[in-house]
Amino acid sequence: MALQAKDNYFDTGSAGKPPRFNKDNFSLWKTRMELFLSGSDPQIPYFLENGPHVPTQTVHPIPAAGGQPAVPERQLVKPVTDWNDEDRRLVNIDTKARSLIAMSLPDDVFHSVCHLRSAKEIWDTLCVQYEGTAVLMESRKIFLVRQYESFIHQKDETLSQLHQRFNCLLIDLKTIGTTYSNSEVVTKFMEALPEHWEIYTSYLTMSKDIKTLTLSELYGILLNREQQKKLKKNLIRDSKESKSTSVALVSDSVPPVAASSSVTITELESSDSDMSEDPEFNESLALLTRSFKKFAKKGNFHKKKHLSITDKPKSDPPAPSVALLAIPGRFKLLVDPALLRPDEMIMILNLYLVNRIQDQDQETNEPVLQSTDPVH
Secondary structure, three states: OHHHHHHHHHHOOOOOOOOOOOOOOHHHHHHHHHHHHHHHOOOHHHHHHHOOOOOEEEEOOEOOEOOEOOEOOEEEEOOHHHOOHHHHHHHHHHHHHHHHHHHHOOHHHHHHHOOOOOHHHHHHHHHHHHHOOHHHHHHHHHHHHHHHHOOOOOOOOOHHHHHHHHHHHHHHHHHOOOOOOHHHHHHHHHHHOOHHHHHHHHHHHHHOOOOOOOHHHHHHHHHHHHHHHHHHHHHHHHHHHHHHHHHHHHHHHOOOOOOOOOOOHHHHHHHHHHOOOOHHHHHHHHHHHHHHHHHHHOOOOOOOOOOOOOOOOOOOOOOOOOOEEEEOOEEEEOOOHHHOOHHHHHHHHHHHHHHHHHHHHHHHHOOOOOOOOOOO
16 A cells, blocks of 8 residues: 555655656646656756757858858857857757656657657657647637536535636646636635535625635635534533443442242242142142142243223222131131132232241241150
């Protein structure tokens, strides 16, 4: 990835290397190359427009004499041996421009211009090949002007992307000789913004002088506004997240409610070994347990449905019709278990288990009495 960034850097040029030629975007390369050549020598742009320097010498006029006509003053090309230091410096500028342009061209493009003898010839040839003739330039000018007139934001395009695209269009128009005033450019850019910028741009139009406001200043104001909105949005989001986190921490700190204890059939069966030795009591309890299993298998423990508007309110359920006989240390069932409801069965079983636990605790805590009979 770093190597790719390095190649892109040298594609656009550096202080000692010209930008690489770009067929697909010749106007951009041309602008960069003009800047590079101007930085190398301020006189190179003059030679690109007017041609190389040719050292000449002035021949003074010769008056007519002896029937010979007069010879006017004229300029003759100096031989190389007669060049002075200034002539060599000016000639070397064109050679330097030719070498810098040649260094930026790929082999196939350089092959088409290598026979040319001046930087101006090479420059003009490249412009004709990749920019086109005057007719083609006029067509391109019309196309760019139409693009400018119909310029508008695209879907999901950011403010930076919109400004970059608009600025590139202005540069392309400038390369073909089409320019707009500062107020026209600023107004066009504000018209191309999305609808949510309409109120803010109207405020700018009333509060600032559009004629003195540049495109860069307008972009800086809009970018600052956009960053402020994003910052405010992030603060509101962070505030909501912190509140939700606080609620979650409070709910986690509340101890969970202990589930109500219940008696299962398995626990009842496992407690059969601790039942009393009373045959009558064991028979009643076994009958009650079997009836409870039958009710459970038939699905009598489904959740109750919610009452609707049309449902009639039911009366309170009758009290459990259970008749129990309290016997010291135990309970005796006096009704038929088949006539009991499930909640009555569970209540009876819970009472039995509580009673058994109390009996065991009393037996454990009962002191051992010593015998008073005499030892024989």
